[in-house]
Amino acid sequence: MSTCTTVSCELAEPLAATAAVATTWLLVEQNGPWGAKALGESHLDRATGRALEAAAAGTGVRVALIRRPGRHADCPPTTRHGVVVAHTVPGRGWVRRAQVVDPAELLELDFAALGAGDHTGFGAEHVGGPMALVCTNGRRDRCCALLGRPLAAELAAAGHSEVWEVTHLGGHRFAPTMLVLPYGYAYGRLTPESAKDVLAATAAGHMVPEWSRGCSGWERPGQAAEHAVRLATGETGADALTVAQRPDGEGRWLVRVVHRDGRAWEVDVIETVSEPPRPESCGKAAGTPSRMDVLSVRGV
Template sequence: MSTCATASRRLSEPLAGTAAAAPTWLLVEQPGPWGAKALTESHLDPGVGRALEAAAEGTGVRVALIRRPGRHADCHRPAAHRVFAAHTAPGRSWVRTALVDPADLAGLDFAALGAGEHGGLWEPYEGDPLVFVCTNGKRDRCCALLGRPLAAELAASGAVGAWEVTHIGGHRFAPTLFVLPYGYAYGRVTAHGVKDVLEAVRDGRIVTAGCRGRSAWERPGQAAELAVRELTGEEGADALDVPDAEAVGDGRWSVTVTHTDGRAWRVAVAQGATSPPRPESCGRAPVSPARMDVVSVSALR
């Protein structure tokens, strides 16, 4: 049986520049089954889900549901839900957490959270790195077939920060995940590869193998930053920033990447069409997904 993930892997579709653009994440624990539109199709009150969608729109905050790996009893409805808020900008990344009633979340200052200001909200999360594996089979079957076994294996191996998440984009790169506090996403991962990623994060480093990009930036910035990492061998999680990505017309960008030591690079990025066509999600008609191609990297004086 052919799937969107097998087609993408067979055609060696590039991963860089494909992460969801989300400067800030709001991740709400909700056990039990998830529908394709999980915020309004789960055991979370649909009215609460709609309120969260409306409150987050245009703020830079992406809301998703999470649950612990394993069996999900349909009757399990916790009184209080574990919630994480996380900002992913380099040098200003943070994770805050609490047990809350989801009905109270729509009253948060989403504009401030999207701008990276938590205002002392909740408690700082200081545990192991958090890893969120996309497992929503109602959204795409590859996420269930490939994501759920990976999440279960991570949990069984002792990764206490392992969670399942509803949707982070890029089904065809399954299994796909992202890691906090830095917000880098990965695709086509294995349990061994994730362990390497988590070990690096504990040391404040970034593994670039299988990396889709940092969610703090739009896709051209993600591709540009990863290109500079590959060129320089830089591993420091917060060593690089993308202060500017200027559209220069015809699907092209001029991206500035800076280093904390004062170095800087100008990266030319062009949007191309991936060929031959392939389904972006299982059951969909084949298309030519956009790809971010790094044309050149030039050091700035």
């Protein structure tokens, strides 16, 4: 039986510029099973989950649940919740951690400030290696469970101490998908070997273009432009490039990509649709998802 991932691979659908857009991630530890819409379908208080989602709307903050790899159906409810807040705009990123007894305490945060890159003193700075967040929510898409859970388990067994399952990263058809902090790059179609390569590169301050879906800190046109410049130059420094985009007609953008050494490029990006139709998620009707295509890259 075909899955959304096998169809996407057969069609050689590009990974670039498919990362979920979020300047800041708010990740709340919650053990036990997750439903398809996990913020309202887990052991987390439903009203709290919905309130967190509402508070984050329009601020650039994306809320998700995390848990350690392993069996979850019989896990007791979490009594203390680890919390990770990560700002992922390159050159301005940070990761902060704390624990709360009641996730409702997080409703007191200034979500607009978090989205803008101001942590307002929340928690303490994360110290240690990269954090690997692997999408595993089979209630949302079976590919995430079938492919994501074994990947998370393998990374944990290999000794990576900061491996977490996460409820939703978008792009089920690119499973297994992984978001890596501190830099906020999303990756897809990973194997255990390539995922370990990504984590090693992240620890050294680099990203890996081959499996990159983009940095969540950029809008999708910016993700496409950054990726194109990386391919053209071979630059892999995670914080080496910044982008600024402006509309250039309907469904088209001019994106200025600037290197920290002063070099700059202008990238012409256009939004198209993916043909032929394919399912964006298992069980859904075939559609033509949006894609970002680069028309030109010019040094300026």
